[in-house]
Amino acid sequence: MANILLYTSLFLIWIMLFYHMFLMQGGYLHSIHYRKTADKWLNGAMNLPTVSILIPAHNEEVVIEKTIEAMLSLQYPENKLEVIIINDNSSDRTGEIADHYARKHSFIHVVHTRPPHAGKGKSGALNQGLKVSSGEVIVVYDADNTPEPEALKSLALGLKNDPKAGAVVGKFRVINAETNLLTRLINIETLTFQWLAQAGRWFWFKMSTIPGTNFAIRRSILEELGGWDEKALSEDTELSFRVYNLGYHIRFFPAAITWEQEPETIRVWWKQRTRWARGNEYVILKYILSFHKLERKKIVIDLVYFLFTYLLFFGGVIVSHTLFVTNLFFDLNLSGGLVSYLLLVLGFLLFVTEVTLALSFEKKQLTIKNFFIILFMYFTYSQLWIILVVYATYLETKRVLFNQEVTWYKTQRFKQDTSEKRSAS
Template identity: 45%
Template sequence: MAETIIFALFYAAMLGIWTLLLLNVFLLYGGYQYSREAEEYTFPKLSDYLGLKKVSILIPAHNEEMVIGRTLTAMCEMNYPRDLLEIIVINDNSKDATGTEIERVKAEFPDTKVIHLEIIGDRGGKGKSNALNIGYQEASGEYLAVYDADNTPNANALYYLVYTMEQNDKYGAVIGKFRTRNKNKNILTAFINIETLSFQWMAQAGRWKYFRLCTIPGTNFLVRRRIIDAIGGWDPKAIAEDTEISFRIYNMGYQIAFMPKAETFEQEPESLKVWIKQRSRWVNGNFYVLFKNLLNPRYIKSFKVIVDIAYFFTVYVLFLSAVVLSDIIFIIGIFSGIRLAIPNGFFIIWALSYVVFLFQIAITLSIEKGEVHRKNLFLISIMYFTYCQLWLVASVRGLFLFLKETISGKGSKWYKTERF
């Protein structure tokens, strides 16, 4: 009886793993096609392009003294007309020298409109969504751009986002691409760099190619001000505010376009403790968005929302459950006397799934200049057995936090990623 149950679990695990593998291969092919198309994109010189709209850049900042100076400098050096640009730094209840750094950079760029919006007391300290809602009320731009406090975009990133937005009235938002700034710090940041390129950059590109949809990331994106006004701002209960607002933009009938030439570099967690907390917040927040829509079907007004719900369900529920099952079977095989008489064909299927996993990551790295080298090839060979297993810990923790907060009714507590 026990062997029958374990054998059934083995089948279920393989089904779940292969479902996501094949989905990723499908998205990889579309992403590869789109990456080749994007290489051919050309943009007119900024000085020759007429009709640019005013942009308000929103930068939420809470205790960001380590990074905000570099970030704000990069924003002030953006290749965009000074009279059409304002930068609003939402200094949200910071207890460190964040404000001092903002004022220092502000003084260095007197020709750029930098608004130091200081929030103190009970009005602040309620997370990124709350900070963005306060910040955008002060904005005067027709477009809103959002960047995290650790971002250093390339000089033309904002122009590329704006130019793309103005090509199609159906675009409600345009997202750029983000890269890992500290990828060479340690093995964890090296893994994050590979993950960012393969599971985020390629997945976004593939979904845009096939379905004309993308999910807004937390940074390096542009959105029409009138959309934010229409939906009443960001959901203050959502700690995955990027996913939540994406669904509402879909429901309004807009597309979220992807422009990978608009690049930003961000600092990633350099310690496992910080990484676990950050990823757990992502999982917790995405479960909130999934259940907010699944339990209230009236929210679902667009086919794109259904596609994204299915995608997130596959990633966070089906695949992770399958990996947990496979790990349980592995542990049972070691610590019990039960031995499964699994046909050799199934071992071949398992080995093939590992090969496919390696192949799709290697293809992605080959697209990025300078990413194919011996260190990365070694890392992707051990990634499934190491970094992917850490995702299980973060996902289980994120699910636990979601259930705990839902049952208690206290809501989610925002965790700001610690800087280095």
Template identity: 45%
Template sequence: MSLVDYLLVYSLGVIWVVIFMNIILVIGGYIYYTKIHDKKMKEEIDYYPFVTVMVPSHNEGVVIKRTAESLLRLDYPKERYEIIIINDNSSDNSEEILNQVKDKYKGRNFTVINTDSVTGGKGKSNALNMAFNISRGEYLAIYDADNTPEPKALKYLIQTIDEDPKLGAVIGKFRCRNKNVNLLTAFINIETLSFQWMAQAGRWQIFNLCTIPGTNFVVRRKLIEEMGGWDTKAITEDTEISFRLYRMGYKIKFMPLAVTWEQEPQTLKVWFRQRTRWAKGNIYVVIKNAKYIFKPSAGVIRFDLIYYVTIYFLFLSANILSDAIFILGLLGLIQVHVKGYVLAIWVMALSVFVLSLLVCISTEKGELTFKNFIVILLMYFTYCKLWGVVAGYGFYSFIKDTIFKKEVKWYKTERFE
């Protein structure tokens, strides 16, 4: 075999390792979903601990009223939770809208922190630290500014974490409320149900391991105090804090019955900026924690580190290689001697991809449709390839920001009416 053949075998091998990992997670996730949907949650719990709900917000005037009012209507005793919204260096009408909400809901534990370019504007982690400094809750609940949680979401999260002192945090699920807007939001809806939530369910079922998302989760106040707040250098503060909680000896559990609905990007430009930020932030976390891969005392977080290294380094390189070889082969610029095997492996990969995603979406009512079957087929040839571009650009941006010591600031995800 030639060098090209060896590179192709390497790329296909890595891709199949990732596929195999995802198959295992899907099986574990499906088992967990089956168990959790049979779980009976209490309509009322014996003790309602005081909770601080924190919402970091930057130029969110389009969505902030709906978010604030949905939080004020949570099915949780009004006197047992407070809401702190950090209107951080906004230049839109967010302050005016939030003042209107305060006037409408007088007497509620509702606080707004307004900052400017001097006191704020330094990113989500900094905003959360500002709210934390004035918070009173035994537990902290975090929601993004475009979220509308279902009424029982907070109660289910608190009920779960309060049952087990070994849990440092409990995460809920977020769903795509604008999934029918266009093909991109349809892709994101499938991605969310499979590569995010089915994977989280599988990791909890198999490893008792989850990663905090940026929204719809609760964490013990005492643990945030111990770690000195959120890392202001991390632009994916959720992943970073997950690793610190595990290193402290606590677990993070997934409670899929606690649901919030959020708005996903509706244009490629907005999507690309958001996902580049995710990729860049996760690369920062991997590099920060890389030393723990070889430490048995690090426990299950080693799986996550290996998983992230596989995805952001090995899988990325494998995708670039396989696509380059495919294109160059079509142009006749290189010769591949294992074409028959490649075709068989490719057909198998596509089949496994489609089947596993169909299993994932089957756990949600109304998602297992012929329309979504077509969306999944299209994803393989388009959306998944775009992910490789995002991961590559995220790595480049991380290197550039590290070299030039760029300060962490808000990465604004554009909202839509």
């Protein structure tokens, strides 16, 4: 029995590793080709659509001013732009700061939400903002984001030049990457995710996941879908599946760049990532149960990917780890022996190779320091993710079994020195 569990777990792990190798090839090819497309669109004749930027903000006084200042620096015609800040039942100065800018700039508007339909999560705030918006294109930025001046134009041109794209997703960079070891690990994680999972899936399958920020979506699509799912903790992933189901693809366009703040303490990271994991497990369950109703069966590509990532792959890692540790104290008669250990070593080397390649796609990121952080990452940060997913699965199972109400956790922000942004680029 132990041998069957061992070989099954190793099979699941290596299926995922080989798939990531395949995705990384696509990510590399996309990193080469997208620049030609970006230059062509940005230098060509422009007939830009009207855009509404939605910025959900709940107790964001620490970061909201810099985000609004970034909106003022966007290279986009003011007569085709409106910025809507949704002050979602904040108890700090978020609303006051937003109102100050709205009085000075006619294209900035503030929506103040109040109970009982307020402060319950990002999806609800976005739906409130969507109601008062008017743009042909809806763009979302989190309250801690500082997009680069041409980011909005790149997103809008992506939709304008690609009629099959229901949404266009940009790239995000970590503004506080150099703050401490945790933010350095997160920086490496986010770059790997974008060039492997996002760029790779786009290149091979014309699929990528809508993130929580720095994306543009057609207004007509949101209206057809009825806005965001307010029960979803990962509203971005859930929305992606519904966009696929309408027959659109989601373009990953790294020319649109924003800088965002990441957690600087393990406590904040744990709460944020637990919400992400629970949210993605909600999406997996929702679409597995309703798969027979889906019109576009291509969705199965991403559904299987998320299923493997959060359940089968992590499950395989947990089982293999447990068997190897147990075998140190009790003889389980494992027949794999040297081969199993060799596969584990090869898996580690493959992990290092993939992450190193991802960093090589970004200027000044493939450094000696980051290489050693990658080695450290495998044995610490990556293993911590396993514990987190187990915990998130427990919470989500309990929520489903006892029909508990979804509780939204708003990520804590930290005061930031904008000079950190340029040091990380």
